[in-house]
Amino acid sequence: MRRFWQRQVEDPVSAGKAAAEAAESRPWPAHDATAAAFFDVDNTMMRGASIYHFARGLAKRKMFTTRDLAMFAWGQAAFRLRGTENAEHIGTAREAALQFVAGKSVGELVRLCEEIYDDVMEDRIWQGTRTLAQTHLDAGQQVWLVTATPVEIARVMASRLGLTGALGTVAETVDGHYTGKLVGNLLHGPAKAEAVRALAAREDLILDRCAAYSDSSNDMPMLTVVGHPHAVNPDGDLRDHARENAWPIHDFRTGRKVAFVALPAAAGAGALAGGVAAGIALRRHYRGA
Numbered sequence: 001m002r003r004f005w006q007r008q009v010e011d012p013v014s015a016g017k018a019a020a021e022a023a024e025s026r027p028w029p030a031h032d033a034t035a036a037a038f039f040d041v042d043n044t045m046m047r048g049a050s051i052y053h054f055a056r057g058l059a060k061r062k063m064f065t066t067r068d069l070a071m072f073a074w075g076q077a078a079f080r081l082r083g084t085e086n087a088e089h090i091g092t093a094r095e096a097a098l099q100f101v102a103g104k105s106v107g108e109l110v111r112l113c114e115e116i117y118d119d120v121m122e123d124r125i126w127q128g129t130r131t132l133a134q135t136h137l138d139a140g141q142q143v144w145l146v147t148a149t150p151v152e153i154a155r156v157m158a159s160r161l162g163l164t165g166a167l168g169t170v171a172e173t174v175d176g177h178y179t180g181k182l183v184g185n186l187l188h189g190p191a192k193a194e195a196v197r198a199l200a201a202r203e204d205l206i207l208d209r210c211a212a213y214s215d216s217s218n219d220m221p222m223l224t225v226v227g228h229p230h231a232v233n234p235d236g237d238l239r240d241h242a243r244e245n246a247w248p249i250h251d252f253r254t255g256r257k258v259a260f261v262a263l264p265a266a267a268g269a270g271a272l273a274g275g276v277a278a279g280i281a282l283r284r285h286y287r288g289a
Helices: 012-022 050-060 066-082 087-101 106-124 127-138 151-161 190-203 217-225 236-244 256-262 268-272 274-288
Strands: 036-039 142-150 165-169 171-174 177-182 211-214 228-232
Touching: 012 165, 012 190, 036 127, 036 190, 050 106, 050 142, 050 151, 087 177, 106 151, 106 177, 127 142, 127 211, 127 228, 142 151, 142 190, 151 165, 165 190, 190 217, 211 217, 217 228, 217 236, 228 236
Parallel strands: 036 142, 036 211, 142 165, 211 228
Antiparallel strands: 171 177
């Protein structure tokens, strides 16, 4: 039986190419210009799922209802219970996200991302992972976020953290407004590896000198495309693989935080519905404890 990271996904090359083409980097005085570090976001750079925290921010602003959140999350809740992906649920989660942005201006969404990051997401950053990223920055290397989360959210996060840039899922725009379609597909699994390859070609990076960090076995394609893979707050499969292959393991979770991080782990294409259901389930659990 093949592991999660060995499963095929829909058109990973086009998703990776779209992410790399959309990648914007700030001016960077890279002293070590051929090496870079690539960080997954959900449960690696941030506690929980970034799209869940964004949805919370939307709900706080009365732009998303509790019912919307529940529908948005159901497919991922089913995944966590069964341990298998359901293409119909994944498609529903993706369509819910795309319907939300359809017709909105890019500027409007970026402003929302900035507000919600500062309000809801900033204090969810793992300081240990941020320190790892800073180590690469101090060495004069580029540092990129790589995530299935919409690239607008990822760019704001990268900017706030002082990173080089972000690779994320790209939504189609026409005349500065979202059409409700994706460019390529979700940036997850093998698509992340394709994005890293495409960016490396653009930036003249040597992949054997690059590092990658993730919590999930679904990111094995990205972790194995670089010379220096790291496991951060790893799930069971990734922890086992890291131990077998002598990869560095960094775990910043303690006590209750371990449970919070483990449950909303974004799995494959379910990243768009990611920790929403997990957050609801945990709140119910702790209220009943």
